[in-house]
Each structure stands twice: as C-alpha cells, then as structure tokens.
Amino acid sequence: MKVVVIGASGDVGRTVCAELSKRHEVIEVCRSSGDYQTDMTxxxxxxxxxxxxxxxxxxxxxxxxxxxxxxxxxxxxxFMYALSDKVMGQVNVVLAGMNYVRDGGSFTLTNGLLDQHPVPNGVGAATANAALSGFATAAAIEMPRNIRLNVVSPGLMDISYERYGKTLKGHEPVSSKIVAAAYAKSVEGSASGQRIIGE
Structure with a gap:
C-alpha cells in the first residue's frame, strides 16, 4: 500500500513509519521536513x-x-490552540484528503488517553482527545467509497517517557511496539469508526 504519515518526525510518527515501512510504501510528511511539508491547519x-x-x-x-x-x-x-491544531488540523486532513484515498482505503487519526485518564493541567488535551473520538465515530458512517476512519489513542511510549513522564503522572510507559501495532491494526485491518487503544 501507499501510505502517507503526517507528523512523521515525532516519536509516534517515527514509530509508525518504522512499522509500516516494513510492508508498505510510506511517504513522510512534516511541517518543515520529510518527503513533503504541509500545515494541516x-x-x-x-x-x-x-x-x-x-x-x-x-x-x-x-x-x-x-x-x-x-x-x-x-x-x-x-483552548482554541488545541482545538484548531490538534482537532481541526486532523479534521482538515480528512476533508482535504478524502478525494485522494482509493476505494476501501483508510484514515487513521490520533488523539490520546487523557480524556479517559486525566492528569492535572491536561484539560485542553483531554477536550481535544474527546472531540477527535466523536468526530471519528460520526464521520466514519458517512465516509464515501468504503473508506474507513479510525482514531488511535497511544499510551505514553517508552521512548517518550523521559520528556513527558513528569507531565503525565500516573501513566506507565508503553512499549513502542504496542503503539505501532495499534496503528497497523487500523491501516491494515477492516475496522471503521473505532477508537483503538495503544497501551
């Protein structure tokens, strides 16, 4: 398959690219690096x-x-930064990219777990996560040409723990292999309208 990964330079993005590139052609997209650049807002x-x-x-x-x-x-x-960047940025990708995904293809979005497992100071992130879950569930039933749409909620990855562990207190590190498998499940599987937990 030909797979575009937007956000390929981050911890999750690099993990996803490494996994999917074993079996597919992966095109890496970032804001200022990668094979292509874009601003999803x-x-x-x-x-x-x-x-x-x-x-x-x-x-x-x-x-x-x-x-x-x-x-x-x-x-x-x-608050609006979270909604415009994390939420509407990903919504924009679906709206702009829909006509470029082949019949039976898929979108995989990313939210997180803070709306289900909140931490202090995380209200903006939790709000964005919940909004993305709602979008994925509702938009999936209207996607044309059997295109699937899921959202993955990655846990705090082991490779990110040193940087984010103090912010995400109480969240145990998760193997990057588990997170990669959650994305592979969305891309390579048959589910749609699902929130796939990577923890």
Whole structure:
C-alpha cells in the first residue's frame, strides 16, 4: 500500500513509519521536513500536498499540539490552540484528503488517553482527545467509497517517557511496539469508526 504519515518526525510518527515501512510504501510528511511539508491547519496547504502526492491507500495523522495549563489559568487562546491544531488540523486532513484515498482505503487519526485518564493541567488535551473520538465515530458512517476512519489513542511510549513522564503522572510507559501495532491494526485491518487503544 501507499501510505502517507503526517507528523512523521515525532516519536509516534517515527514509530509508525518504522512499522509500516516494513510492508508498505510510506511517504513522510512534516511541517518543515520529510518527503513533503504541509500545515494541516491550512486547507490550501493540504490541497497542494495531496495534489503533489496523488492517490494513496491510507493516510495516518500523528501530528497535533496542545497546551498544558491549570483549569483556573488556561486561556481561551490556549483552548482554541488545541482545538484548531490538534482537532481541526486532523479534521482538515480528512476533508482535504478524502478525494485522494482509493476505494476501501483508510484514515487513521490520533488523539490520546487523557480524556479517559486525566492528569492535572491536561484539560485542553483531554477536550481535544474527546472531540477527535466523536468526530471519528460520526464521520466514519458517512465516509464515501468504503473508506474507513479510525482514531488511535497511544499510551505514553517508552521512548517518550523521559520528556513527558513528569507531565503525565500516573501513566506507565508503553512499549513502542504496542503503539505501532495499534496503528497497523487500523491501516491494515477492516475496522471503521473505532477508537483503538495503544497501551
């Protein structure tokens, strides 16, 4: 299969690319590096990306940023950043990329576990995660041409623990192999409208 991974330079993205490239042609897309560059908050940028790449079998998104702040201190701008970057960025990928995914192909989005297992200062991330789950469930039943749509909720990966362990207190590190398998399940399987847990 021809698979596009948007957010290929991050920890999750690198893990997904390493796994899928064993069996598929993987095209790495990042904001400023990779095979192609795009800004997923900009529909025109995404349209240029997909026009350049052409038809694909699967699109995986592992990009999206949020701000961590206390509930009493988080600003509207910080909330909107999470919603515009992590949520609408991935929604934009689906809307812009739909016509470039072959019949029976798939989208795999990424949220996280903080809406189910919250941590202090994580309200922005949790809100974004829940929104993406709702989008995936609802959008999956309207996807054309038997295109599938899932969202993966990766746990705190072992390779990310040193950087994020203090922020995600109480979350035990998960093998990157388990996270990679969750994405492979979405891309290579038959499920649609599912939240696939990678922990």
């Amino acid at each position: 900009d529909m025109a940028s995404l349209e240029r990306l997909f026009q350049a790449i052409g038809e694909v079998d699967a699109i995986v998104v592992t990009a999206g940023s949020v701000k961590f702040a206390k509930l009493q201190e988080i600003s509207q701008a910080e």
